[in-house]
Amino acid sequence: MTKNLIFLLIVLLSSSAFAKSPCADIRGKQSYPPLNITGGAVCFVQEAISDDKTGAPSGLDGISLYYISNGNVPVKANGRGLLYDETPGEIVDAFSMNVGRDHREEIFVIHSMDVRDSLVEPNSSGKFYSVSVFYPSGNTLLRDDHASDWFGADYSWLSDGKRVIYKFPYQSKKDVQQAIESPFALFMIDNGNIPVRVKSKSYLFEEPNVRSETKKYLIVGDQAAVEQITAGWCQVNYLGGTRPIKMWLMCSALDVEAQAKK
The missing domain is CATH 2.30.30.40 (SH3 Domains)
Incomplete structure (x- = not known):
């Protein structure tokens, strides 16, 4: 009985270890675990960045989002990708939430990167944060520019040389959730006052x-x-x-x- 139990545990552990990721067929390094959403899975892949004008490799890497809708082939997200500098940075957190009056499912990606020494702002953390928002439409992801601009991007903190005078307010999932529940979140959807x-x-x-x-x-x-x-x-x-x-x-x-x- 004991031998059978040990054998069963080995089989279960082995099958779990070798379970294929839904993103495994996408070429490039997986920068973050796949995110399961209602219609499929979102993949985060590090890949070479091409020059916008010539299409030639820029020599830099960035992180791209791919969407696998209901088992279909992976499709790269439309719109501007995540920020990058000498390195592609890293994803701090990625999650989905239902937001707005129509409770649309949106994907929130908190990203950070170290700014190169020659460009870094004096009296800053040297680490740049941003929040990008995407939503599924058919078989692809679209970048929600309005919501992404609402969250914006900046150094994690800036000082006047003596004290911190600014902190980027959305550095964690909890920060983003609180922001979505605030009265100012109306501007994520539309303009107004x-x-x-x-x-x-x-x-x-x-x-x-x-x-x-x-x-x-x-x-x-x-x-x-x-x-x-x-x-x-x-x-x-x-x-x-x-x-x-x-x-x-x-x-x-x-x-x-x-x-x-x-």
């Missing part, structure tokens, strides 16, 4: 980055409307001064008006 109130004195920026800081600022209680969002930055339209102001500040400095009144 959301009334907000300033929580603390906040300097304004010409662009959504710390290098474009100005001497202008809003104070506690100032009311404005958010019109655009990327990488944790909110573009606000402020009408409370002598002239309208349309500039950027960090979304963490704002309360949505409905919440501010609670």
